[in-house]
Structures are given as C-alpha cells and as structure tokens.
Amino acid sequence: MSGAKLDWTALGVFVFFFALVTVLGFVAARWRRGDLSQLHEWGLGGRRFGAFVTWFLLGGDLYTAYTLIAVPALVYAVGAYGFFAMPYTVFVYPIVFLTMPRLWNVCRKHGWITSADFVEGRYGSRGLALAVAITGVLATMPYIALQLVGLEVVFEAMGFGALGIGKETPLLIAFVILALYTYSSGLRAPALIAFIKDAMLYITVIAAVVIIPIKLGGYGAVFAAAEKAFAAKGGDTGVILKPDQYWPFATLALGSAFALFLYPHATTATLSANGPDTIRRNAVWLPAYSILLGLIALLGYMALAAHIDVKNGSMAVPALINASFPPWFAGFCFAAIALGALVPAAIMSIGAANLFTRNIWRAYVNDRLTDAQESRIAKNVSLLVKFGALLAVLYLPTKFAIDLQLLGGIWMLQIFPAVICGLFTRWLRAPALLLGWIAGMALGSALAYHQGLKPVYAVGFGGQHYGIYIGLLALVANFIVAIVATPVAAMLRREPLPDRTQIHDYEDAVPD
Numbered sequence: 001m002s003g004a005k006l007d008w009t010a011l012g013v014f015v016f017f018f019a020l021v022t023v024l025g026f027v028a029a030r031w032r033r034g035d036l037s038q039l040h041e042w043g044l045g046g047r048r049f050g051a052f053v054t055w056f057l058l059g060g061d062l063y064t065a066y067t068l069i070a071v072p073a074l075v076y077a078v079g080a081y082g083f084f085a086m087p088y089t090v091f092v093y094p095i096v097f098l099t100m101p102r103l104w105n106v107c108r109k110h111g112w113i114t115s116a117d118f119v120e121g122r123y124g125s126r127g128l129a130l131a132v133a134i135t136g137v138l139a140t141m142p143y144i145a146l147q148l149v150g151l152e153v154v155f156e157a158m159g160f161g162a163l164g165i166g167k168e169t170p171l172l173i174a175f176v177i178l179a180l181y182t183y184s185s186g187l188r189a190p191a192l193i194a195f196i197k198d199a200m201l202y203i204t205v206i207a208a209v210v211i212i213p214i215k216l217g218g219y220g221a222v223f224a225a226a227e228k229a230f231a232a233k234g235g236d237t238g239v240i241l242k243p244d245q246y247w248p249f250a251t252l253a254l255g256s257a258f259a260l261f262l263y264p265h266a267t268t269a270t271l272s273a274n275g276p277d278t279i280r281r282n283a284v285w286l287p288a289y290s291i292l293l294g295l296i297a298l299l300g301y302m303a304l305a306a307h308i309d310v311k312n313g314s315m316a317v318p319a320l321i322n323a324s325f326p327p328w329f330a331g332f333c334f335a336a337i338a339l340g341a342l343v344p345a346a347i348m349s350i351g352a353a354n355l356f357t358r359n360i361w362r363a364y365v366n367d368r369l370t371d372a373q374e375s376r377i378a379k380n381v382s383l384l385v386k387f388g389a390l391l392a393v394l395y396l397p398t399k400f401a402i403d404l405q406l407l408g409g410i411w412m413l414q415i416f417p418a419v420i421c422g423l424f425t426r427w428l429r430a431p432a433l434l435l436g437w438i439a440g441m442a443l444g445s446a447l448a449y450h451q452g453l454k455p456v457y458a459v460g461f462g463g464q465h466y467g468i469y470i471g472l473l474a475l476v477a478n479f480i481v482a483i484v485a486t487p488v489a490a491m492l493r494r495e496p497l498p499d500r501t502q503i504h505d506y507e508d509a510v511p512d
Contacts, residue, residue, distance in 0.1 A: 006159035013331030021193045025181030028188040037372040042186035043354045045272045051281045054273045056194040061269045065150030065341030073313035075300025079238045084253045089290040091257035097283035101276030102423045102506045109505045116359035122422045124497030125430035133359035136264040139408035140352040144389035147341035154334045157318030182346045190346040200336035209295045225305035248456045248467035255469040259412040264351030353382040410471040414440035429489040436482030444474030
C-alpha cells in the first residue's frame with residue numbers, strides 16, 4: 001500500500017469534506033454563544049448540550065478512527081476474539097445510566113468540571129485528586145496518538161506518498177487545523193462537527209456491509225472464506241471463539257466497560273450535557289452505535305474474503321475500501337475515517353487540558369488564577385497535548401503508542417474506587433484509596449510489562465489456567481488494599497477529611 005498511486009478524485013472529495021468541517025470548527029465559536037474565557041464554557045460547552053447533541057458528541061467521542069481501523073484489523077487477524085468490543089460497549093451503558101447522572105448533579109452543584117474536582121471535593125484530599133488527574137492525562141496522550149495512527153493509515157491508502165512530501169506533512173496540516181479550531185471554539189467545535197462525522201460514518205458502514213458482501217457472493221461466502229483463511233493460519237483464530245479465549249474475551253469486555261467513562265474525554269462529553277435526564281436518554285439510545293461497531297468488525301471478515309493481503313493489519317479496511325468502491329466514494333469513506341480521528345482527538349485534548357489546568361496547575365502552581373487565565377492555560381495545554389501526540393507518532397514506533405494505549409485502560413480502571421464508589425459511599429478513606437491506587441497502578445503496569453504489554457495474564461486455579469484482563473486483576477488488588485487500609489486510616493485519624501458534598505447534591509436538580 002505504501003506505493004499506492006494518488007487518486008485525484010478521491011483526494012478532491014476528501015479535501016472538500018475536510019474543508020467543510022474546518023469551517024464548521026471555527027463557526028462553532030458562535031454556536032450556542034458563551035463566554036469562552038470561562039473554562040466551563042470552553043471546556044464543557046457551558047453544560048448546555050441537549051439529548052440530540054450529546055448523542056452525537058458521545059458517539060463521535062467514543063467511536064474513533066482507531067476503532068474503525070483497529071477493530072476490523074483485529075478481526076482480520078484473529079477472528080471472533082476481535083468482537084470483544086461489542087459486548088463491552090453494551091455493558092457500559094447500564095453503568096453510565098446508574099452513575100453518570102449522579103456525577104453530573106454533584107459537579108453542576110459545585111461548579112466542578114473534572115472527575116478529579118469531584119474526588120477532591122468528596123474526600124478533601126488534594127493528593128488523591130492529583131492521582132486521578134495524572135492517571136487521566138497519562139492515559140489520554142497515547143489515545144490521541146492512536147487517532148493520528150488512524151489518519152496515517154488513511155493518508156497512506158490515498159497514496160499521499162506519491163506526492164513525495166512525506167507522511168508527516170498531511171498529518172501536520174491536519175492537526176494544525178484541528179489545534180486552531182479547538183483553541184478557538186473549545187468543545188463546541190467537536191460537538192458541531194460530530195453531526196457530519198457520524199452521518200458520514202453511518203453512510204460508509206451501511207454501504208460497505210450491503211455492497212461488499214454482494215460483490216463477494218453474500219455473507220455465507222464471506223464467513224466461509226474467513227473460516228478457510230483462519231484454518232490455514234491455525235492457532236487461536238476462527239469465526240467462533242476457542243475455549244481458551246472465553247475468559248480473556250469476557251474479562252477484557254467487562255474491564256473495558258468499567259474503564260471507558262472514566263477517561264477524561266468521556267467524562268468531559270458527559271458533563272457537557274444539560275441535565276441528568278439527557279445522560280439517561282443517551283445511555284438508552286447509544287447502544288445503536290454498538291450495532292454499528294458490530295458491522296464495522298465484519299469488515300475484517302470481508303477483507304479476508306476479498307483476498308486483501310497487507311503486511312500491516314491496520315491497512316486491511318482502507319485496502320478493502322479501495323478495492324470495493326469507485327474513487328469518489330472511497331474519498332468519502334476516507335474523509336469519514338479522518339473525521340473519526342479529529343472529533344475524539346479534540347475532545348481528548350480538551351479533557352486532558354481541563355484536568356491539567358484545574359487539578360495540577362491551579363492546585364500546585366498558582367491557586368490564584370482568574371477565570372480568564374484558567375481558560376487560557378487550558379487552551380494552551382490542549383495545544384501542547386496534541387503536539388506531544390504528534391511527536392509520538394512521528395518519532396516513536398507505532399507499536400509503542402498502541403502498547404501505551406493498552407496500558408491506558410489498565411491505568412484508568414485504578415480510579416474506579418475513588419470516582420465511582422465515591423458517588424455512592426464515603427466509607428473508603430482517602431489515604432486508603434491512594435494506597436489502593438498505587439498498588440493497582442504498580443501491579444497492572446508490572447504484569448503488563450511481564451506480558452510484553454499484552455493485556456491478558458494467565459491465572460492458575462484448580463489445575464487450570466484462565467486468561468484474565470490485567471486491568472481487572474489490578475483493580476481487585478486496588479480494592480483489597482483500599483478496604484484493608486480504610487479501618488487503619490480511620491484509627492489513625494478518627495475524623496475523616498472534610499466532605500464538601502451533601503446527600504441531596506447527587507439527586508436530580510430542580511429545573512431553574
């Protein structure tokens with residue numbers, strides 16, 4: 001694919017849609033106008049997004065370019081195991097329904113904009129809030145880098161290498177534009193662009209799952225060809241899970257579901273809603289994206305049936321698109337995937353900037369920031385975060401970014417006790433939670449390193465070995481340490497640190 005010729009028709013369609021969303025990104029500053037010198041306006045859209053906007057924003061936030069590339073690439077490589085992403089996006093929404101309205105209520109009541117704000121207010125512990133903030137920023141950086149990897153794949157498939165300008169030039173142009181309109185418009189930019197991105201994504205996937213199987217002789221022929229390819233490959237591959245994949249599949253799905261809405265970008269998008277009922281409605285309707293994800297995963301089987309042969313599995317879907325559609329529609333599809341990178345990357349950079357500004361800079365460097373200074377620092381940090389991700393992609397091996405992203409899920413799970421449990425009980429003490437976080441982070445990172453940064457670890461029990469997601473193992477250790485240490489912390493300090501929240505803060509607010 002590196003030697004692909006540049007198709008000017010595909011490029012023209014791609015540039016048209018890219019230019020369209022760029023204009024929308026800057027226009028978004030005037031959409032639902034607010035004072036963007038206030039961090040809650042720039043970083044949360046003024047908390048005024050209704051159910052319709054939030055649905056598109058969360059969809060654009062959670063279903064990224066790398067999802068469009070990596071999920072079918074995994075299915076292309078190993079088969080049914082790659083479908084773990086489907087059940088985890090089904091599991092996550094009941095969790096959201098039960099927890100996120102409570103987080104929205106208490107954050108709205110106190111003017112908090114990050115999960116670390118909530119943790120500090122709930123437990124009275126700056127140290128625990130710092131741990132939450134550091135975890136969020138660390139886990140977000142490689143996630144943004146992976147959106148760039150998705151863009152790289154698209155540019156390669158379109159034949160940009162034929163121009164002789166190097167892969168970094170179109171990538172740099174795309175992210176300079178992204179950085180500028182994110183700086184200018186804040187969360188309003190990805191919220192507005194998400195309408196176009198999601199519509200294009202649905203058109204792309206529906207066309208692919210209808211037209212490509214027809215060309216290949218139907219879904220029966222697709223599955224038969226995929227099974228034949230996996231039989232030739234051998235190992236733990238196939239269109240049906242192998243018995244030794246049951247536990248890794250289930251625990252990876254469950255752990256990913258617990259971690260997803262703890263990520264700063266998911267929390268940011270959720271807190272931008274205009275009320276708890278908006279969040280609940282979205283928890284009911286967002287599983288429609290899970291259906292879309294299942295259809296996207298099927299592209300991996302279609303690539304096998306179409307005899308797509310690529311050295312890098314991430315190129316399977318772009319190669320399939322080039323082989324199956326005329327240039328103009330291929331350009332449309334590549335534009336949809338590119339937007340699938342830009343929208344979540346913008347939200348991720350905003351989420352990380354909110355955390356850094358509120359819970360690191362303001363807490364430890366300058367606690368006398370004015371609202372305008374706070375907003376300006378967040379804007380600058382969002383630029384630095386994107387620039388750092390760009391450097392990581394250009395100068396580090398792609399595998400390094402992927403491995404770090406796998407670690408990101410393990411790390412994010414370690415703030416579950418402080419954030420999610422804190423929404424319902426304050427029995428766990430802050431020092432105990434901090435010790436649990438340290439234990440979980442250390443164990444999770446050590447096990448992942450021992451496994452070559454693979455996300456599953458084999459646990460022996462009753463003479464059998466079960467592959468368990470490392471994030472869940474680390475979370476269990478986290479909980480054990482926190483639960484055991486809490487009575488000790490209570491003995492050493494009888495009065496807990498002050499809790500700035502009240503019981504009614506978690507209940508639905510009465511409309512103004």
